[in-house]
Amino acid sequence: xxxxxxxxxxxxxxxxxxxxxxxxxxxxxxxxxxxxxxxxxxxxxxxxxxxxxxxxxxxxxxxxxxxxxxxxxxxxxxxxxxxxxxxxxxxxxxxxxxxxxxxxxxxxxxxxxxxxxxxxxxxxxxxxxxxxxxxxxxxxxxxxxxxxxxxxxxxxxxxxxx
Amino acid sequence: xxxxxxxxxxxxxxxxxxxxxxxxxxxxxxxxxxxxxxxxxxxxxxxxxxxxxxxxxxxxxxxxxxxxxxxxxxxxxxxxxxxxxxxxxxxxxxxxxxxxxxxxxxxxxxxxxxxxxxxxxxxxxxxxxxxxxxxxxxxxxxxxxxxxxxxxxxxxxxxxxx
Amino acid sequence: xxxxxxxxxxxxxxxxxxxxxxxxxxxxxxxxxxxxxxxxxxxxxxxxxxxxxxxxxxxxxxxxxxxxxxxxxxxxxxxxxxxxxxxxxxxxxxxxxxxxxxxxxxxxxxxxxxxxxxxxxxxxxxxxxxxxxxxxxxxxxxxxxxxxxxxxxxxxxxxxxx
Amino acid sequence: xxxxxxxxxxxxxxxxxxxxxxxxxxxxxxxxxxxxxxxxxxxxxxxxxxxxxxxxxxxxxxxxxxxxxxxxxxxxxxxxxxxxxxxxxxxxxxxxxxxxxxxxxxxxxxxxxxxxxxxxxxxxxxxxxxxxxxxxxxxxxxxxxxxxxxxxxxxxxxxxxx
Amino acid sequence: xxxxxxxxxxxxxxxxxxxxxxxxxxxxxxxxxxxxxxxxxxxxxxxxxxxxxxxxxxxxxxxxxxxxxxxxxxxxxxxxxxxxxxxxxxxxxxxxxxxxxxxxxxxxxxxxxxxxxxxxxxxxxxxxxxxxxxxxxxxxxxxxxxxxxxxxxxxxxxxxxx
Amino acid sequence: xxxxxxxxxxxxxxxxxxxxxxxxxxxxxxxxxxxxxxxxxxxxxxxxxxxxxxxxxxxxxxxxxxxxxxxxxxxxxxxxxxxxxxxxxxxxxxxxxxxxxxxxxxxxxxxxxxxxxxxxxxxxxxxxxxxxxxxxxxxxxxxxxxxxxxxxxxxxxxxxxx
Numbered sequence: 028x029x030x031x032x033x034x035x036x037x038x039x040x041x042x043x044x045x046x047x048x049x050x051x052x053x054x055x056x057x058x059x060x061x062x063x064x065x066x067x068x069x070x071x072x073x074x075x076x077x078x079x080x081x082x083x084x085x086x087x088x089x090x091x092x093x094x095x096x097x098x099x100x101x102x103x104x105x106x107x108x109x110x111x112x113x114x115x116x117x118x119x120x121x122x123x124x125x126x127x128x129x130x131x132x133x134x135x136x137x138x139x140x141x142x143x144x145x146x147x148x149x150x151x152x153x154x155x156x157x158x159x160x161x162x163x164x165x166x167x168x169x170x171x172x173x174x175x176x177x178x179x180x181x182x183x184x185x186x187x188x189x
Numbered sequence: 190x191x192x193x194x195x196x197x198x199x200x201x202x203x204x205x206x207x208x209x210x211x212x213x214x215x216x217x218x219x220x221x222x223x224x225x226x227x228x229x230x231x232x233x234x235x236x237x238x239x240x241x242x243x244x245x246x247x248x249x250x251x252x253x254x255x256x257x258x259x260x261x262x263x264x265x266x267x268x269x270x271x272x273x274x275x276x277x278x279x280x281x282x283x284x285x286x287x288x289x290x291x292x293x294x295x296x297x298x299x300x301x302x303x304x305x306x307x308x309x310x311x312x313x314x315x316x317x318x319x320x321x322x323x324x325x326x327x328x329x330x331x332x333x334x335x336x337x338x339x340x341x342x343x344x345x346x347x348x349x350x351x
Numbered sequence: 352x353x354x355x356x357x358x359x360x361x362x363x364x365x366x367x368x369x370x371x372x373x374x375x376x377x378x379x380x381x382x383x384x385x386x387x388x389x390x391x392x393x394x395x396x397x398x399x400x401x402x403x404x405x406x407x408x409x410x411x412x413x414x415x416x417x418x419x420x421x422x423x424x425x426x427x428x429x430x431x432x433x434x435x436x437x438x439x440x441x442x443x444x445x446x447x448x449x450x451x452x453x454x455x456x457x458x459x460x461x462x463x464x465x466x467x468x469x470x471x472x473x474x475x476x477x478x479x480x481x482x483x484x485x486x487x488x489x490x491x492x493x494x495x496x497x498x499x500x501x502x503x504x505x506x507x508x509x510x511x512x513x
Numbered sequence: 514x515x516x517x518x519x520x521x522x523x524x525x526x527x528x529x530x531x532x533x534x535x536x537x538x539x540x541x542x543x544x545x546x547x548x549x550x551x552x553x554x555x556x557x558x559x560x561x562x563x564x565x566x567x568x569x570x571x572x573x574x575x576x577x578x579x580x581x582x583x584x585x586x587x588x589x590x591x592x593x594x595x596x597x598x599x600x601x602x603x604x605x606x607x608x609x610x611x612x613x614x615x616x617x618x619x620x621x622x623x624x625x626x627x628x629x630x631x632x633x634x635x636x637x638x639x640x641x642x643x644x645x646x647x648x649x650x651x652x653x654x655x656x657x658x659x660x661x662x663x664x665x666x667x668x669x670x671x672x673x674x675x
Numbered sequence: 676x677x678x679x680x681x682x683x684x685x686x687x688x689x690x691x692x693x694x695x696x697x698x699x700x701x702x703x704x705x706x707x708x709x710x711x712x713x714x715x716x717x718x719x720x721x722x723x724x725x726x727x728x729x730x731x732x733x734x735x736x737x738x739x740x741x742x743x744x745x746x747x748x749x750x751x752x753x754x755x756x757x758x759x760x761x762x763x764x765x766x767x768x769x770x771x772x773x774x775x776x777x778x779x780x781x782x783x784x785x786x787x788x789x790x791x792x793x794x795x796x797x798x799x800x801x802x803x804x805x806x807x808x809x810x811x812x813x814x815x816x817x818x819x820x821x822x823x824x825x826x827x828x829x830x831x832x833x834x835x836x837x
Numbered sequence: 838x839x840x841x842x843x844x845x846x847x848x849x850x851x852x853x854x855x856x857x858x859x860x861x862x863x864x865x866x867x868x869x870x871x872x873x874x875x876x877x878x879x880x881x882x883x884x885x886x887x888x889x890x891x892x893x894x895x896x897x898x899x900x901x902x903x904x905x906x907x908x909x910x911x912x913x914x915x916x917x918x919x920x921x922x923x924x925x926x927x928x929x930x931x932x933x934x935x936x937x938x939x940x941x942x943x944x945x946x947x948x949x950x951x952x953x954x955x956x957x958x959x960x961x962x963x964x965x966x967x968x969x970x971x972x973x974x975x976x977x978x979x980x981x982x983x984x985x986x987x988x989x990x991x992x993x994x995x996x997x998x999x
Contacts, residue, residue, distance in 0.1 A: 028886050030906040030927060045314070064250060066393070073397050073573045074249050076514050080569055080577050081247070083890055085296050086303050087236050087883045088226060091890050091903050093577050093606075096516040117516060120903075125310075126303050133295045133314075134247050141248050141288050148287075148319060149333055152207070152295075155314035157306075171311055190400050192420040192441060231876070235735050235883050238676050242731055242739050245404055249397045253404050253417050255739050255768075258678040279678060282417075352724050354744040354765060369638070388574060398573050405571070407728055409620050410627050411560050411721045412550060415728050415741050444741070449634075450627050457619045457638075458571050465572050465612050472611075472643060473657055476531070476619075479638035481630075495635055552717070559721050559897045562838050566893055566901050579901050579930075582840040603840060693962070712898060722897050729895070733944050734951050735884050736874060773958075774951050781943045781962075782895050789896050789936050796935075796967060797981055800855070800943075803962035805954075819959055 028088050031121045039162030040117045040185060042178055043128035045155035046109045047136045053146040054108035067142035068101045068110070075099040075114055075135030082130040090122050097127070099135050102177050112136055113158070113178050115185070125157050161186065190250050193283045201324030202279045202347060204340050205290035207317035208271045209298045215308040216270035229304035230263045230272070237261040237276055237297030244292040252284050259289070261297050264339050274298055275320070275340050277347070287319050323348065352412050355445045363486030364441045364509060366502055367452035369479035370433045371460045377470040378432035391466040392425045392434070399423040399438055399459030406454040414446050421451070423459050426501050436460055437482070437502050439509070449481050485510065514574050517607045525648030526603045526671060528664055529614035531641035532595045533622045539632040540594035553628040554587045554596070561585040561600055561621030568616040576608050583613070585621050588663050598622055599644070599664050601671070611643050647672065676736050679769045687810030688765045688833060690826055691776035693803035694757045695784045701794040702756035715790040716758070720747040723762055723783030730778040738770050745775070747783050750825050760784055761806070761826050763833070773805050809834065838898050841931045849972030850927045850995060852988055853938035855965035856919045857946045863956040864918035877952035878911045878920070885909040885924055885945030892940040900932050907937070909945050912987050922946055923968070923988050925995070935967050971996065 049057060056062050076097045083091040096117035103110050114132035116124040136152050144150060158174045159182055161167040174182070182188075211219060218224050238259045245253040258279035265272050276294035278286040298314050305312060320336045321344055323329040336344070344350075373381060380386050400421045407415040420441035427434050438456035440448040460476050467474060482498045483506055485491040498506070506512075535543060542548050562583045569577040582603035589596050600618035602610040622638050629636060644660045645668055647653040660668070668674075697705060704710050724745045731739040744765035751758050762780035764772040784800050792798060806822045807830055809815040822830070830836075859867060866872050886907045893901040906927035913920050924942035926934045946962050953960060968984045969992055971977040984992070992998075 028904070028907045069390070069393055070249055070397055073394055074247065076573055077401070077570065078247055084887065085236065085240055085243070086300055087232055087886055088303060090905070091577075091901075093579065093903065094514070095576070095607075097514045121905075125306065126299065129299055129302060130296075133299060134292075137288065137291055137295060138248055140291060141250060144287065144319075148322075148330055150319070152317035153315040155317075157310060157312070160310075168310055190418070190421045228879070231879055232883055235880060238735055239732065239887070246401065249400055252419070253415075253739075255417065255741065256676070257738070257769075259676045283419075352742070352745045394573055398571065402571055408725065409560065409564055409567070410624055411556055411724055412627055414743070415739075417741065445743075449630065450623065453623055453626060454620075457623060458616075461612065461615055461619060462572055464615060465574060468611065468643075472646075472654055474643070476641035477639040479641075481634060481636070484634075492634055555714070555717055556721055559718055562897055563725070563894065577901075579903065580838070581900070581931075583838045718897055722895065726895055733884065733888055733891070734948055735880055736951060773954065774947065777947055777950060778944075781947060782940075785936065785939055785943060786896055788939060789898060792935065792967075796970075796978055798967070800965035801963040803965075805958060805960070808958075816958055 028090060031090060037162045038119050039124050040160065041125045041128040041157065042113055042115050042159040042181060043132040044111060044113045044158045044175065044178060045132050045136055046111045046153055047139050048107060048109045048151040048153065049143055050147045051108050053143045056146060057143065058103060062142055063145060064142045067139045070142065071135040071138040072099040074138040075131040078134030079114065079116055079127045079131030082127045085130060086126050089126050092118055092120050092122060094118055094127060097131055099131060100177065100181065110139060113181060115181055123160065123163055125160055129157065190252060193252060199324045200281050201286050202322065203287045203290040203319065204275055204277050204321040204343060205294040206273060206275045206320045206337065206340060207294050207298055208273045208315055209301050210269060210271045210313040210315065211305055212309045213270050215305040218308060219305065220265060224304055225307060226304045229301045232304065233297040233300040234261040236300040237293040240296030241276065241278055241289045241293030244289045247292060248288050251288050254280055254282050254284060256280055256289060259293055261293060262339065262343065272301060275343060277343055285322065285325055287322055291319065352414060355414060361486045362443050363448050364484065365449045365452040365481065366437055366439050366483040366505060367456040368435060368437045368482045368499065368502060369456050369460055370435045370477055371463050372431060372433045372475040372477065373467055374471045375432050377467045380470060381467065382427060386466055387469060388466045391463045394466065395459040395462040396423040398462040399455040402458030403438065403440055403451045403455030406451045409454060410450050413450050416442055416444050416446060418442055418451060421455055423455060424501065424505065434463060437505060439505055447484065447487055449484055453481065514576060517576060523648045524605050525610050526646065527611045527614040527643065528599055528601050528645040528667060529618040530597060530599045530644045530661065530664060531618050531622055532597045532639055533625050534593060534595045534637040534639065535629055536633045537594050539629040542632060543629065544589060548628055549631060550628045553625045556628065557621040557624040558585040560624040561617040564620030565600065565602055565613045565617030568613045571616060572612050575612050578604055578606050578608060580604055580613060583617055585617060586663065586667065596625060599667060601667055609646065609649055611646055615643065676738060679738060685810045686767050687772050688808065689773045689776040689805065690761055690763050690807040690829060691780040692759060692761045692806045692823065692826060693780050693784055694759045694801055695787050696755060696757045696799040696801065697791055698795045699756050701791045704794060705791065706751060710790055711793060712790045715787045716749045718790065719783040719786040722786040723747040723779040726782030727762065727764055727775045727779030730775045733778060734774050737774050740766055740768050740770060742766055742775060745779055747779065748825065748829065758787060761829060763829055771808065771811055773808055777805065838900060841900060847972045848929050849934050850970065851935045851938040851967065852923055852925050852969040852991060853942040854921060854923045854968045854985065854988060855942050855946055856921045856963055857949050858917060858919045858961040858963065859953055860957045861918050863953045866956060867953065868913060872952055873955060874952045877949045880952065881945040881948040882909040884948040885941040888944030889924065889926055889937045889941030892937045895940060896936050899936050902928055902930050902932060904928055904937060907941055909941060910987065910991065920949060923991060925991055933970065933973055935970055939967065
């Protein structure tokens with residue numbers, strides 16, 4: 028675990044995004060609220076928040092940090108029967124917060140998997156990416172492919188603009 | 190958390206697979222053992238094993254189970270500068286073991302992310318899928334797209350054939 | 352931690368019950384779905400399930416066990432502006448499952464507290480009791496004061512009658 | 514998990530209180546040090562301290578914080594054969610510390626339950642309340658019913674007076 | 676994590692032993708119950724039991740198992756101002772229980788360290804050894820140097836003799 | 838858990854050291870990379886780092902802290918067929934960091950034990966000591982017996998000299 032004692036404290040935000048492809052049937056059941064084990068999106072939100080707080084116990088070289096904010100946003104994508112999730116993390120410390128966003132995102136996606144797998148075993152998670160980070164020595168970074176508009180709206184809401 | 194008391198105990202195996210796209214530079218540094226924070230594949234293996242054991246504390250409706258086996262296998266893919274991982278889980282209990290394989294896989298992929306992100310912020314995890322499961326009421330299931338040959342070899346090694 | 356190696360494995364069920372008194376305003380906001388931080392009952396259910404699985408790491412002399420079932424049931428009580436929760440746990444092992452039911456119940460009640468405390472700081476949790484247990488050497492036990500009808504219905508649903 | 518980055522850091526103290534009703538026989542055995550599994554009050558103190566430190570992993574929307582102090586105080590109440598516990602938490606951060614006090618208290622009470630249940634299955638936990646908090650934007654708050662004298666003494670000891 | 680699915684279930688017991696050297700002053704304060712932070716031996720017992728249950732989350736290749744018994748025994752050794760601890764673990768599973776005994780022992784010793792370090796910074800833990808194991812394919816094993824008489828008494832108590 | 842709110846924040850470093858005696862055969866197999874379960878030193882490093890981060894959940898009165906650095910260094914000692922480990926922890930907080938160094942060290946040593954025990958059941962951990970600490974009210978402290986030269990080199994590297 029690298030030394031971070033010389034780094035400056037600054038407000039840091041990260042947004043990670045990714046998709047779970049449910050297939051037509053599971054996607055319809057999700058949209059209609061008919062999945063047998065409860066509401067996957069509500070449960071994914073809580074599981075993702077809890078997991079983001081456990082990042083340093085899951086990823087060996089991550090520092091334990093005091094997250095100021097974790098939120099999970101879900102956007103159904105009827106075109107390809109997927110749900111896209113965004114996980115936003117924020118901190119005022121000496122180290123970045125990307126791994127927390129990615130860990131919260133991944134566990135939220137896996138929670139949706141767990142609740143839809145009785146309907147479709149051939150699920151797929153894809154496009155797990157860091158979309159945005161700000162703060163720290165290197166300042167604001169946006170993924171070279173840009174961000175989905177929902178992620179842009181989150182940034183606008185948090186920082187007043189890109 | 191659903192009742193599983195009426196289910197039969199059987200030997201159950203699951204294999205999950207997924208890829209992390211590193212880009213040309215980070216992939217080369219990984220292959221040459223020159224990444225600054227140590228060997229990502231060795232660390233990913235341990236982190237993935239540890240995470241698979243924590244599945245029930247991460248995924249809300251997963252039952253706590255006593256895993257008999259967790260292994261992580263990594264295969265570098267020079268064609269697209271990615272590393273493909275497989276996580277194999279095995280159990281002799283009343284409930285399936287897919288979520289444990291997927292959780293071990295996801296945390297192993299995130300550990301590689303953490304160790305290569307100083308070189309490339311635009312990493313991507315994709316193709317997270319359940320490839321194989323056996324045991325339980327429904328018996329053997331193989332992903333409709335088939336399995337990479339490395340995953341086929343794992344099954345052959347564990348079960349003596351497909 | 353006492354030796355349980357000589358005990359017989361049997362199906363064991365426990366039901367714990369307890370109430371959180373919200374006061375008139377917070378109770379109304381909860382019923383109308385207008386509390387600022389989201390739906391306390393949905394979140395309490397997940398938090399209680401997760402906590403029941405962590406019982407042996409919280410209560411020093413509790414054995415680690417593989418729960419077959421954890422469910423949380425919430426019943427609003429308009430008469431005294433409270434919510435009554437029931438936590439049901441089930442196992443097929445050598446040791447009882449009361450502490451798991453009580454731990455799941457307590458954390459579920461605390462989760463409702465966390466989400467309603469912005470409205471009322473003078474909340475109160477009361478009546479935390481074991482209502483029912485079955486299985487093990489001593490067989491079925493019902494609290495001397497009897498059980499609320501909702502808990503009776505749970506027992507009927509699980510065991511076909513009292 | 515709400516954003517707390519804009520809040521001021523201040524010294525915050527919380528005291529939670531609650532009772533476990535043991536019944537005459539278990540209360541006598543506890544007072545005489547004759548309970549079969551060891552000293553419940555000593556064990557409850559340690560379990561409560563440990564649990565208070567785990568609050569953010571138990572209560573979904575609680576922020577991970579660095580507690581400066583956790584103490585558990587137990588007061589036997591021969592009148593109703595109960596033990597009353599107080600859990601005091603202190604922090605210098607941007608967020609309150611009530612849930613930590615309540616979580617430490619609840620797990621301490623459950624630990625006494627676990628150690629007295631061989632004698633009496635019909636135990637009851639009641640009167641779980643926040644008694645006092647200080648610090649933060651809203652300043653000092655005392656429960657409208659006042660505080661037991663033991664809790665008043667704790668506040669006096671910590672803050673030099675009410 | 677190695678495959679254990681083919682192994683037989685048997686009653687397995689392990690005893691680990693080790694010493695913490697306190698120095699004359701800290702040893703005297705411990706014996707007189709005058710250490711500032713409470714009773715180290717009582718706290719060490721609970722911490723060791725809790726840690727033994729967490730072994731599989733601490734030691735990467737340890738299987739998660741359901742311990743039937745964990746006990747910690749402490750023996751003051753005035754001759755060299757040390758305290759010798761024994762940790763006994765028992766299980767009925769397919770895998771051994773030595774690492775659980777060693778983990779419980781080590782954390783119990785560290786807990787005594789934490790409570791005596793205000794008096795002496797030059798503490799030392801030594802002689803951490805597996806003293807005894809029984810059950811499994813290889814049957815009973817005793818450390819080639821033999822066992823202290825207190826450990827022999829524990830074995831006699833559990834198994835009726837060596 | 839003692840109150841630390843009045844203490845000053847300062848850069849604090851601790852180094853703990855200890856040895857595991859492997860015996861001739863296991864030491865040779867370790868040196869030749871021929872142990873059956875993988876590379877113990879690499880795995881011990883990761884397990885030790887992870888454990889140091891969990892110190893406050895293992896040692897009852899340890900405060901939860903945000904470690905800035907954890908590193909594990911291993912030095913084979915062919916003379917007595919042992920491996921000596923050093924665990925270095927660093928923090929900028931109000932409380933010391935010795936227990937974190939000792940916990941990381943102990944779990945790293947136990948991980949080597951777990952991977953070499955198939956070859957030798959009569960392993961031994963000894964000489965677990967705090968070697969060095971700096972920062973805090975009392976300033977720099979070195980073990981009265983001095984430090985091995987490898988630990989001296991670590992201090993020189995971190996602080997530019999003793």
